Amino acid sequence: MEGNHFQRQAAYTRKTLFDQGYLDEQFIQLEDLQDDANPNFVEEVVKLFYTDSARLIRNIDLALADNSSHFDFEKLDDIMHQFKGSSSSIGAKKIKKECTQFQEYCNAGNLEGCTRTFQQVKQEHATLKRKLESYFQLTRQAR
Amino acid sequence: MNLAGSQAVKSMSVTSSSVSRRSGDGVSDQFPAGLRVLVVDDDPTCLRILEKMLKNCLYEVTKSNRAELALNYLRENKNGYDIVISDVHMPDMDGFKLLEHVGLEMDLPVIMMSADDSKKVVMKGITHGAVDYLIKPVRIEALKNIWQHVVRKKKDEYKGKDYEQTGSVEDGEQHQKPPEDSEYSSSANEGSWKNPKKRKDEEDEAEERDDTSTLKKPRVVWSVELHQQFVTAVNHLGLDKAVPKKILELMNVPGLTRENVASHLQKYRLYLRRLSGVSQHQSGLNNAFMGPTDATFGPISSLNGLDLQALAASGQLPPQSLATIQAAALGRANKSPVPVPLVDQRNLFSFENPKLRFGEDSQQLNNNSKQINLLHGIPTNMEPKQLATLRQSAQSFGNLNMQLHSQSSQSGSLLTQMSQPQSRTPILNEINGSHVSTLPSSLGQPILSQALPSSVLPRNGIENVRGGTYGSVSQPSSALDFSVNPGTEFSGNSFPLMSNSGIPILTSKGMIQEEVNSEMKVPRGYLPNYDTFDELNQNRSQDWSMQNVGSTFDVSQHSNLQGSLGVSPSILVQQGFSSNHKSEQSRNASVSKAAFSVGDGRIGNSSSSGQQLNSSPADISQRIKAERLPNMGFQNTLFPEQFGQDDLMSALLKQQEGTGAVESEFGFDGYHLDNLPV
Numbered sequence: 001m002e003g004n005h006f007q008r009q010a011a012y013t014r015k016t017l018f019d020q021g022y023l024d025e026q027f028i029q030l031e032d033l034q035d036d037a038n039p040n041f042v043e044e045v046v047k048l049f050y051t052d053s054a055r056l057i058r059n060i061d062l063a064l065a066d067n068s069s070h071f072d073f074e075k076l077d078d079i080m081h082q083f084k085g086s087s088s089s090i091g092a093k094k095i096k097k098e099c100t101q102f103q104e105y106c107n108a109g110n111l112e113g114c115t116r117t118f119q120q121v122k123q124e125h126a127t128l129k130r131k132l133e134s135y136f137q138l139t140r141q142a143r
Numbered sequence: 144m145n146l147a148g149s150q151a152v153k154s155m156s157v158t159s160s161s162v163s164r165r166s167g168d169g170v171s172d173q174f175p176a177g178l179r180v181l182v183v184d185d186d187p188t189c190l191r192i193l194e195k196m197l198k199n200c201l202y203e204v205t206k207s208n209r210a211e212l213a214l215n216y217l218r219e220n221k222n223g224y225d226i227v228i229s230d231v232h233m234p235d236m237d238g239f240k241l242l243e244h245v246g247l248e249m250d251l252p253v254i255m256m257s258a259d260d261s262k263k264v265v266m267k268g269i270t271h272g273a274v275d276y277l278i279k280p281v282r283i284e285a286l287k288n289i290w291q292h293v294v295r296k297k298k299d300e301y302k303g304k305d306y307e308q309t310g311s312v313e314d315g316e317q318h319q320k321p322p323e324d325s326e327y328s329s330s331a332n333e334g335s336w337k338n339p340k341k342r343k344d345e346e347d348e349a350e351e352r353d354d355t356s357t358l359k360k361p362r363v364v365w366s367v368e369l370h371q372q373f374v375t376a377v378n379h380l381g382l383d384k385a386v387p388k389k390i391l392e393l394m395n396v397p398g399l400t401r402e403n404v405a406s407h408l409q410k411y412r413l414y415l416r417r418l419s420g421v422s423q424h425q426s427g428l429n430n431a432f433m434g435p436t437d438a439t440f441g442p443i444s445s446l447n448g449l450d451l452q453a454l455a456a457s458g459q460l461p462p463q464s465l466a467t468i469q470a471a472a473l474g475r476a477n478k479s480p481v482p483v484p485l486v487d488q489r490n491l492f493s494f495e496n497p498k499l500r501f502g503e504d505s506q507q508l509n510n511n512s513k514q515i516n517l518l519h520g521i522p523t524n525m526e527p528k529q530l531a532t533l534r535q536s537a538q539s540f541g542n543l544n545m546q547l548h549s550q551s552s553q554s555g556s557l558l559t560q561m562s563q564p565q566s567r568t569p570i571l572n573e574i575n576g577s578h579v580s581t582l583p584s585s586l587g588q589p590i591l592s593q594a595l596p597s598s599v600l601p602r603n604g605i606e607n608v609r610g611g612t613y614g615s616v617s618q619p620s621s622a623l624d625f626s627v628n629p630g631t632e633f634s635g636n637s638f639p640l641m642s643n644s645g646i647p648i649l650t651s652k653g654m655i656q657e658e659v660n661s662e663m664k665v666p667r668g669y670l671p672n673y674d675t676f677d678e679l680n681q682n683r684s685q686d687w688s689m690q691n692v693g694s695t696f697d698v699s700q701h702s703n704l705q706g707s708l709g710v711s712p713s714i715l716v717q718q719g720f721s722s723n724h725k726s727e728q729s730r731n732a733s734v735s736k737a738a739f740s741v742g743d744g745r746i747g748n749s750s751s752s753g754q755q756l757n758s759s760p761a762d763i764s765q766r767i768k769a770e771r772l773p774n775m776g777f778q779n780t781l782f783p784e785q786f787g788q789d790d791l792m793s794a795l796l797k798q799q800e801g802t803g804a805v806e807s808e809f810g811f812d813g814y815h816l817d818n819l820p821v
Contacts, residue, residue: 026280033195033283041195049188081232082186085258089189089280 006142013135022128027091039143043136049090050129056083057122064115076114077106087125094124175290176201179223183213183241184230184256189279193228196283210236217249221384224251225293228277228286231257231264239271246272247376247393250300250386252292256281272395300388300401365407372396373407382415 017023027042034041056079063076084099098121105113180202184190190206197204205224207213210233217224227245231238242253255268258279268276274292277285365373376393377385387405394404 026282029196029280029282030192033192033199035199038195045188045191048191052187078232081258085279086186086188088258089186089192091280 006138010135010138010142013131013138017131017135021093022131024091024093024096026088030090043139046090046132046136049086049092053083053086053125056086057125060118064111064118071109071111073106073109073111077103080106083121092124092128095121095128098124173201175293178202178290178293179205179225180228180289181205181207181213181216181224181226182228183207183210183233183238185209185233185235186230189230189281193281193286196281196286197228199283200287202286209233210238210241214241214244217245217251221249224249226252226254226289228254228256228289231255231259231268239267242268242271242273243393243395244379245392246389246395248380248384248389250296250389250392252296254289254292270395272392296388302401369394369396369399370407373404373411377408377411382412 018027030042030045038044059079060076060083063072063079066072080099080102084096084103087095087099098117102114102117102121105111105117178200180197182190182193182197182204183206184193185208187208190208194204194206205216207216210229213227213229214236217227227241229238229241233241238255238257242255245251245253252274253272254275254277255271255273256277256279257264260278265276274296275289372394373390376390379393380386380389385408387401387408390408391399391401391404
């Protein structure tokens with residue numbers, strides 16, 4: 001049945017996401033929470049993440065663009081901490097990794113390193129979004 | 144589901160219902176299903192995930208993305224939640240702050256969460272009293288077991304209650320007051336099976352009293368700082384809602400048991416009651432005083448102005464401590480405008496409750512602004528002039544004028560000790576007050592030389608009568624109020640001493656003793672009003688600090704008293720209490736007895752006694768020594784009933800002089816006035 005086809009595809013896509021390190025076991029925790037009463041729970045949470053994280057990304061960009069003499073690394077780290085926590089809650093493994101890198105540069109007071117790394121963060125953030133969106137589409141079709 | 148834990152819990156709780164969780168109990172047949180969790184996290188993603196996880200654990204979940212909102216939920220529905228889970232980093236309020244609030248106000252277990260797993264932060268969570276710390280991302284497995292914290296807490300509470308009960312058993316009168324909230328009641332019920340056993344243990348311990356109780360009833364020394372924390376916690380919760388468990392949590396003091404807090408609270412309530420009683424009379428007066436200072440005091444007074452003072456007076460707290468506390472109080476005061484609903488205190492002071500209601504006291508200070516406030520409020524927030532006024536009143540008390548000292552040299556010794564920043568004064572006052580109260584009526588007179596010749600007492604509670612005697616003391620009641628509930632108590636009791644300085648000492652004998660005992664070992668004898676001890680009794684409740692004094696007084700009546708009120712209550716107490724004073728003693732004895740009765744709620748005519756106290760604090764202290772010692776003795780008697788708290792008393796007593804003697808004399812386990820060597 002077509003359902004099987006989509007199911008297979010969805011399963012394959014999912015596996016790839018894990019294999020390629022985009023997702024970690026926290027994502028499985030979310031999947032485990034999904035049930036009949038909340039059939040789209042995972043998608044719902046991911047959507048929530050992307051909405052909220054957009055705000056955080058904006059704030060970090062603004063903070064990085066701060067040209068004042070005393071750069072506030074602490075504030076930068078603080079926002080990143082929130083972003084990282086949020087990303088890790090959905091199991092966004094690669095994003096999390098880049099966030100950690102960012103924080104290291106932050107602690108070292110390396111603004112250039114932070115800026116560079118943040119580009120990576122945003123990239124991973126966008127990539128995962130794309131992949132998850134297509135994955136969810138498959139799962140919906142597979143139902 | 145009946146987990147082992149739940150089984151245990153169930154067995155403990157006689158009344159636990161099976162299906163529905165009783166508020167506070169949380170133990171049901173399906174436990175932990177239905178556990179009411181409040182989860183707070185500003186991250187919407189995490190919040191949603193947690194909510195779902197908790198729901199999957201069959202818990203009843205309430206979520207909030209703002210700490211303030213969460214606190215409101217909790218406050219509105221105190222018994223509506225069993226446990227709180229909160230993130231550490233939140234924009235509107237620090238997670239640790241929320242943790243503190245919840246612990247103090249609601250006494251619920253709180254679990255902290257954060258993506259930050261650094262040892263420092265985790266440690267902070269622990270020190271702030273979190274029952275657990277989860278690292279994000281949180282897994283459902285971690286949430287499945289959170290019910291254990293609820294059970295554990297209840298068990299501990301229960302146990303604490305038990306102790307209290309046993310403790311009170313000893314005291315006789317001091318029966319554990321019924322838990323203020325349903326939780327306690329239930330725990331009491333729950334603990335019934337444990338009681339018999341514990342009770343026995345407790346009793347045994349009680350006999351040993353001192354020390355040994357490490358396991359069961361460790362003696363806690365209610366230092367100024369500790370008391371300050373206590374008062375802050377109580378104020379935060381609101382006197383009416385201040386239950387030991389919550390106070391304990393808010394205080395977040397390792398090693399402190401609910402039992403300790405409970406007995407302390409009892410005394411404090413009495414103290415406050417005393418103060419309110421006095422304040423009622425003096426409300427007019429107080430207002431005058433407190434008016435301006437209220438604002439400042441509000442927060443401070445609640446802070447423990449009383450306690451600090453008392454403590455300071457009792458000598459337990461070194462002046463510096465007082466200052467510190469005061470400062471803290473002030474600091475707090477500054478931050479939070481009168482958190483304490485003093486108003487309640489006033490009611491409390493109607494003296495119905497023999498128990499010391501310190502909590503009230505502090506509150507009163509804020510609200511009452513009446514006399515009591517002066518005493519309590521004096522701490523830190525007091526403005527210089529206010530302090531001065533307070534001082535004055537305190538002075539009248541003489542004894543506890545420790546605070547006064549700072550302002551008015553009268554109290555001299557006492558105050559000097561406390562004289563640290565103005566804030567101190569209040570403390571002193573309080574302490575002094577307590578001392579004052581303890582001063583036996585006889586003392587009161589001589590001491591009151593300042594201005595209050597026996598007539599001073601009347602003022603105590605009520606108006607600055609004390610001030611009258613002291614002359615300068617405009618503040619009167621505040622200081623005294625502490626122990627002496629304004630007006631009423633002082634009326635006869637030794638409160639007058641306090642009146643000026645605001646040292647509740649006078650709280651009509653009864654009261655004072657209690658207060659003194661608890662806080663300051665200040666010689667109870669200070670209650671000059673002892674004659675009218677009955678009245679003082681009322682005061683008793685006021686000043687729990689005074690209570691201590693009483694107890695300690697027994698021991699060294701004279702010697703201590705001399706110390707001057709500032710001498711730190713302990714000294715005085717001891718001296719005075721030994722009730723060696725013949726004259727004094729007899730007076731004291733009567734006073735104490737009266738105090739008891741008074742303390743119970745009537746501070747009736749402390750006027751006479753109060754007057755005595757009003758005399759210059761400095762003098763009083765000295766006098767007290769000589770004369771009052773006996774008073775102290777009886778003060779103790781007053782207290783015993785009330786103070787079930789051994790910790791305080793014993794601590795104070797001990798401190799005072801190495802008090803062992805005192806205690807034995809008084810038989811305090813807490814406050815046993817029975818032993819008063821009348």
